[in-house]
Amino acid sequence: MAETLRLEVSTPERLLLEEQVTxxxxxxxxxxxxxxxxxxRLVSELGDGPLAYTPENxxxxxMSICGGYVEVGPDLVRVLAVRAEKADEIxxxxxxxxxxxxxxxxxxxxxxxxxARALNAMHxxxxxxxxxxxx
Amino acid sequence: MPSLxxxxxxxxxxxxxxxxxxxxxxxxxxxxxxxxxxxxNARPYARMMGRMLxxxxxxxxxxxxxxxxxLLAERPENRIQLVLITxxxxxxxxxxxxxxxxxxxxxxxxxxxxxxLELVGRKGRDFFVRRPVDVSGEVTGIxxxxxxxxxxxxxxxxxxxxxxxxxxxxxLLYNEFKSILSQKVTLKxxxxxxxxxxEPHQDYIFEQPPAEMLGRMLPQYVLVLVxxxxxETAAAEHAAxxxxxxxxxxxxxxxxxxxxxxxxxxxxxxxxxxxxxxxxGASALE
Numbered sequence: 001m002a003e004t005l006r007l008e009v010s011t012p013e014r015l016l017l018e019e020q021v022t023x024x025x026x027x028x029x030x031x032x033x034x035x036x037x038x039x040x041r042l043v044s045e046l047g048d049g050p051l052a053y054t055p056e057n058x059x060x061x062x063m064s065i066c067g068g069y070v071e072v073g074p075d076l077v078r079v080l081a082v083r084a085e086k087a088d089e090i091x092x093x094x095x096x097x098x099x100x101x102x103x104x105x106x107x108x109x110x111x112x113x114x115x116a117r118a119l120n121a122m123h124x125x126x127x128x129x130x131x132x133x134x135x
Numbered sequence: 136m137p138s139l140x141x142x143x144x145x146x147x148x149x150x151x152x153x154x155x156x157x158x159x160x161x162x163x164x165x166x167x168x169x170x171x172x173x174x175x176n177a178r179p180y181a182r183m184m185g186r187m188l189x190x191x192x193x194x195x196x197x198x199x200x201x202x203x204x205x206l207l208a209e210r211p212e213n214r215i216q217l218v219l220i221t222x223x224x225x226x227x228x229x230x231x232x233x234x235x236x237x238x239x240x241x242x243x244x245x246x247x248x249x250x251x252l253e254l255v256g257r258k259g260r261d262f263f264v265r266r267p268v269d270v271s272g273e274v275t276g277i278x279x280x281x282x283x284x285x286x287x288x289x290x291x292x293x294x295x296x297x298x299x300x301x302x303x304x305x306x307l308l309y310n311e312f313k314s315i316l317s318q319k320v321t322l323k324x325x326x327x328x329x330x331x332x333x334e335p336h337q338d339y340i341f342e343q344p345p346a347e348m349l350g351r352m353l354p355q356y357v358l359v360l361v362x363x364x365x366x367e368t369a370a371a372e373h374a375a376x377x378x379x380x381x382x383x384x385x386x387x388x389x390x391x392x393x394x395x396x397x398x399x400x401x402x403x404x405x406x407x408x409x410x411x412x413x414x415x416g417a418s419a420l421e
Contacts (some may be wrong), residue, residue, distance in 0.1 A: 010183065012362050013283055014176035028342060043191060045351065046344030069352065071187055071339075079185055082355065 002036040004056050009079040016084055017063070024077050026054040026070050027127070035077055042072040048123040049066035050131040051079065062087045066124045081116065083124070090132040099125035139405070142398040146391055149365045153387035159226065160380035167315070174312060174366045181359045188356055191329040194345040204346070205298045206353040207327050214249045216271065216293065217241060217327075219263075220364055221256035223276060228379035229259040230310060230372060232326040238308055238319045240379040242268065249366065251302065255289070256368075271296075286362040293361075294354055296376035307360070312370040316378060321367075323420035325360050328353055 007024055021102045025075040027049025052058050065082045070083035102122035106115070139271040174327040219238045221231045238259070242250050254273040263270060273293065277285045296302045307327035341348065 007177075008183075010180040011182050012177060012286075012359055013173070015179045030342060035344075040340055041338060042340040042342065043187065044343075045348055050307070068355075069187060069348075071183075071190075078183060078187075080180060080187065 001121050005035075005037045005039075005075045005077055007053055007077045007079070009051070009065075009081060009084055011081050016081075016086065017046070019053070019117065020044065020056045021053045021077075022056060023054045026048075026077070027051060027065055028070070035072055038074050039077075040071075042073075044072075046081065047071055047080070048120075048127040049085075050127060051071050054079050058082050059115045062131040062133065064090060064128040068125055085131070087131050087133065090128045095128040096123075100131065129134065137401070139398065139401055142394055142401060143226060145146070146398070149387050149390050149394065153204065153384055153391070154347035154386060156380045160377055161383060163373045163377040163380060164236045167370065168379055170366070170370035170373050171312070174370050177363060177366055181363055184356055184359050188330055188349075188352060189347050190339060191341075191345050191352060194339065194341065196351055204350045204353065206294065206350075206357070207330075209327050210300070210303040212248065212304045214251065214302045215245060216251050216305040218253045218289070218307045218364075219259045219308065220306065220362075221254075221369045222368070223257040223377075224372075225258060226379065227376035228382075229370055230379075231256075231262075233308060233318075233320050234261050234308060235259060237322070238263075239331035241306075241308065241322070253289075253293070255365075261378065282365070283362060286358055288367050290354065290358045290361045293326065304328075307364045309364045309368045310371040310375070312367045312374060316372045317370060318371040318375055323360065323364070325357055328356065366374040 004020040004022055005024070007017065007019050007021045008015065022037070026033050026035065026044075027047050029045040032049065033044070035112040047103055048066045049064075050062050051065045052062050054061055054114045063084060063086045065079065065081045068079060068084070070080070071078045098121055102118045102125060106122070107119045109115075167331075188296040194291050206249050217238065219234060221234050227229060235258075238252070249269065251269045251271040252263055253265060255275075255277070260273045261277055263272075274285070274289060293302075293305050295307060304324060307321075307323045307325055309321055311321040
């Protein structure tokens with residue numbers, strides 16, 4: 001049996017996931033990080049992107065993360081997300097529309113365009129789509 | 136002596152009131168269950184966020200960069216922001232009046248300082264809007280469903296004011312949900328943030344410079360505190376209303392019993408009187 005670590009994902013409103021997994025991939029602010037059991041203690045900020053994990057005796061699962069923090073211990077990965085959704089909770093159509101809207105806005109900038117906000121919206125939409133398995 | 140019909144009418148009116156209080160109690164019970172669930176669900180995040188903050192703060196302790204973080208800036212408290220979180224509706228016992236009293240006391244305890252009120256919830260707004268206090272803003276109509284979005288909006292406003300040095304400190308005043316039978320008026324200082332102390336930190340690798348990380352982490356921590364207050368308030372409100380309506384239903388029962396007894400006595404008295412009239416009338420004929 002493969003060694004496992006506990007993955008906890010929570011949002012301010014609830015604990016989203018608590019599971020024994022063999023491997024986790026988190027969207028770190030400086031790029032994706034793969035985490036296996038016995039990892040050194042680490043704290044990092046998260047960007048927007050998909051979080052992938054392989055449950056014990058299972059197939060790879062995904063969820064979307066939009067900002068937050070991760071704390072890694074030897075047998076624990078704790079994700080405190082600002083926003084997070086499981087793959088099957090993601091509203092793909094809404095994310096696609098949001099992505100299109102943000103793209104349009106960035107391609108045809110008006111004088112009062114809030115670039116940072118549009119970029120954020122785009123990243124969030126991309127994170128959701130990536131987790132939902134589109135794109 | 137009131138007539139029989141009058142008493143019957145009173146009984147009927149009390150019964151109607153009782154039906155309403157009974158229904159309100161049932162609604163509050165159902166909502167309470169959902170509200171406590173939300174409180175419980177939100178707890179792990181708040182706890183872990185506090186612990187992570189501790190670790191990061193311990194790593195930057197004494198660093199110059201940490202001293203420059205605006206949300207940690209201790210200034211003399213001259214302009215105090217008090218966020219009063221009340222319910223939108225009444226009929227919940229002393230729920231709202233306790234909070235309002237505490238707010239007035241808070242203002243009285245800080246003479247010479249500028250206390251600005253941010254009023255969340257209609258009851259607190261209605262009370263203070265007509266009084267000579269400094270109100271910085273109000274949010275109403277959310278206490279039933281207050282969630283992440285409402286908390287985020289309020290947090291951003293508070294942080295902005297604090298960072299622009301419009302306020303020197305921010306307090307939350309709300310009812311904490313202790314149990315179904317008791318709510319506790321709680322005053323919590325949220326800005327400047329005092330990082331929760333506790334266990335010594337372990338050796339962590341920090342992917343980003345901890346000082347920068349701390350700076351970005353703090354707003355999220357404030358959000359968690361505000362959200363917690365919102366959820367606690369919602370749960371406490373339903374609990375208070377449930378208790379109050381339960382008492383009201385019991386009281387209505389007592390009143391009905393008393394009135395029924397009185398009604399019977401009045402009826403009996405009138406029957407007795409009629410018999411006496413008949414008997415004395417008959418004896419007068421003899």
